[in-house]
Amino acid sequence: MAVYWNILIWSFFIASLWRLFPRESSLAEGGELSKRANLFIACLAFGIIIIFAGLRSGVADTNTYIFFYENIPDDFLEGIFSDTSRDKGFTLFSYLIKKFISEDFQLWLFIIALISGLAVMAPLYKYSPMFELSTFLFVATAQFTWLLNGMRQFIAISLLFLSLNLLLQKSYKTYILLVLLLSTIHGSAIIMLPFCLLCQSKPWSKQMLTIIVVFFIVFFFIKDLLFFGDDILEATQYAGYTNMIAEIQGSSIFRLIVAGIPLLLTLWKKRKVAEFNNKLLNICINMSAFNFCFMLLSTAMGGIFIGRVAAYFDIYNLLLYPLILTELYQKQERTVLYAGIILGYTTWFYFQMAVVWDSYYISDVLDLYIN
Structure with missing residues (x-):
């Protein structure tokens, strides 16, 4: 649990530094110029989350994924286009990494954590008027655990979140094509087809x-x-x-x-x-x-x-x-609500991670074995 408390505290603290070094930006629809997080602070804050997620070696269903990666067959056609193969896009993606980048599962896990983490960070960096609160919520609501458990589905979730601009621009054809592509990574992505309109x-x-x-x-x-x-x-x-x-x-x-x-x-x-x-x-x-x-x-x-x-x-x-x-909400209301969100979701984080989830952490690279 100590690892996860550190992720929560340090990512929130670093993300909060954006207020000292803001960049000027504007809302999605134009309008008045407003302050937003700078890219360096955003990458640094999410870097903590990505590093711990990418360097894990035995958390939740990680062992199942490692077994899958190490047993991807050399025969391209047999491994990817067989009748029994499901979610072929993920198999193909993994095969290409193993074939052309590295057979080391640790690098594969890190690449996926990097892609998914940055895909979440980018819309928050671009649109969130309180980047530190968005970062805090990503950890405190335990959504970051998708990087540790269920990472295949989270590739689809994060990349669809990254394509928020397509929804804002009502680029439905492109969005639908993306959904269909990501459904080959995880079949559940297909659920987003009607909701891009709704x-x-x-x-x-x-x-x-x-x-x-x-x-x-x-x-x-x-x-x-x-x-x-x-x-x-x-x-x-x-x-x-x-x-x-x-x-x-x-x-x-x-x-x-x-x-x-x-x-x-x-x-x-x-x-x-x-x-x-x-x-x-x-x-x-x-x-x-x-x-x-x-x-x-x-x-x-x-x-x-x-x-x-x-x-x-x-x-x-x-x-x-x-x-x-x-x-x-007005400034006084905002202060009370902000404090309530931090307090409430910190409590929720403890409940999720300590009570509901078996929040151990194992990393051979970092030499961490925490129960």
Whole structure:
């Protein structure tokens, strides 16, 4: 646990230094010039996270990934385009690294951590008016653990987050092509196809409220829907997944409460959200609403699987919180909320890492073996 506390504290402290050396920038839609983090501080803060993630050698499902990498066959066609091979894009990506860069799994892990970490950092560097808060939330909400566990899916999550500008510009064709490409890395990425359009709605509009109501209906009838879905998926590589989801216990109600907090903060300032009508803010609010909806479903059953889908939307809260504080609330309110977010999510971090997750850390390179 000591390693993770150090990651939280030092990344937040270094990220906070941007206020001493800011750069001038502007919001996504233009507008008044405002201060943003400089690139050196941003890279330094995220460098701490990336180094510990990239140099691990035995955390969570890391051993499974190492086994996969070390057993990638030399036969290109057999290993990648066989009938039994799933998520061929990830296999191809890994094969190319092993073939042309290094057979050392440690370098492979580091490259993936570097790509995913920088893909998260870039939108925060570009758009967040409180870079240190965004960095803090990335660690404190335990989203950084995707770099340690489930890294294949996080490649898709982080690269789609990196393509936020495509959503802002409504470049749907490019975004859809990217989703289809990343679905070869992790099949769950395909879920983003409809949401690249749905996220363009006005927050708390009739369309968004209808979507939320639909999710509540699904929540109450999810068992029947899973039974129906099992027949549809029977002939695919996901056959049996619905039964598996139905048998797995739902996620904690506390996760749902945490997912609802940023939505409540925007709902309280609903009129101001409408007046401001900022594309970036609107998309982040809607993505946060989708996150809440999927977390709602995950409390019913299949917490692991449905909760993993929610991660595609949860990452937008890293931008939403700073936008809420700077754009929707006054200075006195902002100070109280900022302190509350730091205190509340530090407590949540402890609960996630010390109580829920077996937060050990192993690194042969760093010679660390911490239980």
